[in-house]
Amino acid sequence: MSTSTATVAAPGGLNLVGRQLPRAAFPAIGAGAVAATVVLYVLAPITSRIQFVLIAGALYLIGQTVASIAVEGSRRATDRGVTTLVYLSFLLAVIPLVAVLASVISKGAQRVDVGFLTHSMRNIGARDAGGGIxxxxxxxxxxxxxxxxxxxxxxxxxxxxxxxxxxxxxxxxxxxxxxxxxxxxxxxxxxxxxxxxxxxxxxxxxxxxxxxxxxxxxxxxxxxxxxxxxxxxxxxxxxxxxxxxxxxxxxxxxxxxxxxxxxxxxxxxxxxxxxxxxxxxxxxxxxxxxxxxxxxxxxxxxxxxxxxxxxxxxxxxxxxxxxxxxxxxxxxxxxxxxxxxxxxxxxxxxx
CATH class of the missing domain: 1.10.3720.10 (MetI-like)
Structure with a gap:
């Protein structure tokens, strides 16, 4: 029997799986969270990209939890909410790391060359363009x-x-x-x-x-x-x-x-x-x-x-x-x- 079906028939006609949110619901909730965040950016004095990600993630978590409670029940909604919270926490931990690496690479690669790696700062003033490490x-x-x-x-x-x-x-x-x-x-x-x-x-x-x-x-x-x-x-x-x-x-x-x-x-x-x-x-x-x-x-x-x-x-x-x-x-x-x-x-x- 396939395990991808939404319901499994048991003796006596009982439903062992219950109702589930369709897969299309999650992209729709995400799009709604992003749209609501954009509206907040228009109405409120918010300019930080990090705030945008935090607000969008919080709205997505709230929307998913409400939809899951309405369709699947509180137990599965709790499971989905905790799983989403773990993924969002991972995303928040990765974003600063990626931002730091991207900033260092974009700004540092412009200066690194052979002369930078093979010369010292001897007789190089602060205003001089030469020198190296x-x-x-x-x-x-x-x-x-x-x-x-x-x-x-x-x-x-x-x-x-x-x-x-x-x-x-x-x-x-x-x-x-x-x-x-x-x-x-x-x-x-x-x-x-x-x-x-x-x-x-x-x-x-x-x-x-x-x-x-x-x-x-x-x-x-x-x-x-x-x-x-x-x-x-x-x-x-x-x-x-x-x-x-x-x-x-x-x-x-x-x-x-x-x-x-x-x-x-x-x-x-x-x-x-x-x-x-x-x-x-x-x-x-x-x-x-x-x-x-x-x-x-x-x-x-x-x-x-x-x-x-x-x-x-x-x-x-x-x-x-x-x-x-x-x-x-x-x-x-x-x-x-x-x-x-x-x-x-x-x-x-x-x-």
């Missing part, structure tokens, strides 16, 4: 690499301890401090490195100092993501390895970590994406420079977030265009790192 791109790559080198192994060891070994008060204390670090404002990490590493130890602002601040911000994200992924590894795999006489540490290295590696890589990329756009810690630790500095352990260094901050704060249009171009390249950089990490995780996955 080469020095900032080098600084960002080196600082992210150093922060990942410090944070990822340490965080993975902490997560392994919490899942495989941690019991009692010590484990709860570590989890508490990881939770505290998760909500730590980024500027506090920068202030800590400024006070301890630069002022107390009398070190100069360098890319290494910026990497230390980024490390503090990466640790809690990597620990929590790795911990959750390690918990998802079935205990049967561990017990099978123990039954074959494999030691605990070798089971963790050869079985547990490779099984959870795709999720761990995803957590690392989330942490990288977070620190790649941080500006406040870098303002306090690397100080910025317009020249190219390949050595993160000597002298001030620049970074893409710091470059965007400095260029966007200037009134000249050429500087603002450079900021848009740097923002686009920062997004592209994060996407490339994410793609590379997923490729590595796929190649390293247990088959």
């Amino acid at each position: 080469y020095h900032a791109l080098i600084g960002t790559l080196e600082q992210i690499a150093l922060a990942s080198l410090f944070a990822v192994p340490f965080s993975l060891l902490v997560a392994i301890y919490l899942v495989e070994y941690g019991r009692g008060r010590i484990s709860r204390t570590i989890s508490f401090f990881v939770d505290v670090l998760t909500g730590l404002p980024s500027v506090i990490a920068g202030l800590f490195i400024l006070a301890f590493y630069i002022l107390a130890l009398e070190r100069k602002p360098t890319g290494f100092a910026g990497a230390l601040a980024l490390t503090i911000l990466m640790i809690p994200v990597v620990v929590r993501s790795a911990e959750e992924m390690l918990k998802l590894v079935p205990n049967d795999l561990r017990e099978a390895s123990y039954a074959l006489g494999v030691s605990r540490w070798r089971t963790i290295v050869k079985v547990v970590i490779p099984t959870a590696l795709p999720g761990i890589i995803t957590g690392v990329m989330l942490a990288v994406a977070r620190v790649a756009g941080e500006t406040a810690p870098l303002l306090l630790t690397i100080f910025g420079t317009d020249s190219i500095n390949f050595n993160p352990f000597s002298g001030p260094q620049s970074a893409l977030p710091l470059y965007i901050y400095s260029q966007a704060g200037q009134p000249q249009q050429v500087a603002i265009d450079r900021a848009w171009g740097a923002a686009l390249m920062l997004i592209v950089l994060v996407m490339l790192l994410n793609a590379a990490a997923r490729l590595i995780a796929r190649l390293a996955r247990i088959r």
Whole structure:
């Protein structure tokens, strides 16, 4: 029997499905909601596109619920209303993301070229049309690499301890401090490195100092993501390895970590994406420079977030265009790192 029919006959002639709204009703309700929103725009001083979408979605939800109650009953109307509310919420979450990406791409693509990627800002004034992000791109790559080198192994060891070994008060204390670090404002990490590493130890602002601040911000994200992924590894795999006489540490290295590696890589990329756009810690630790500095352990260094901050704060249009171009390249950089990490995780996955 076909399941697409509106009614199903049961013994005794009972209707098990009931009446349903025709498919043509939903486009009609949507068109009515848009038309009513247009009328409101004419009568009321409303000019925002976001308000248009919100009002149209609310009117569609109300119209669908009323029509569904009249035809299908309150139970199905509630189901349809909740489903529509979920889709509308998803749409509202996607619209800002698409709007931001479209704005950055449209404004940044006009400035990005080969010269923009291969030149620094040395001897370039705010009114000059030249200059590029080469020095900032080098600084960002080196600082992210150093922060990942410090944070990822340490965080993975902490997560392994919490899942495989941690019991009692010590484990709860570590989890508490990881939770505290998760909500730590980024500027506090920068202030800590400024006070301890630069002022107390009398070190100069360098890319290494910026990497230390980024490390503090990466640790809690990597620990929590790795911990959750390690918990998802079935205990049967561990017990099978123990039954074959494999030691605990070798089971963790050869079985547990490779099984959870795709999720761990995803957590690392989330942490990288977070620190790649941080500006406040870098303002306090690397100080910025317009020249190219390949050595993160000597002298001030620049970074893409710091470059965007400095260029966007200037009134000249050429500087603002450079900021848009740097923002686009920062997004592209994060996407490339994410793609590379997923490729590595796929190649390293247990088959």
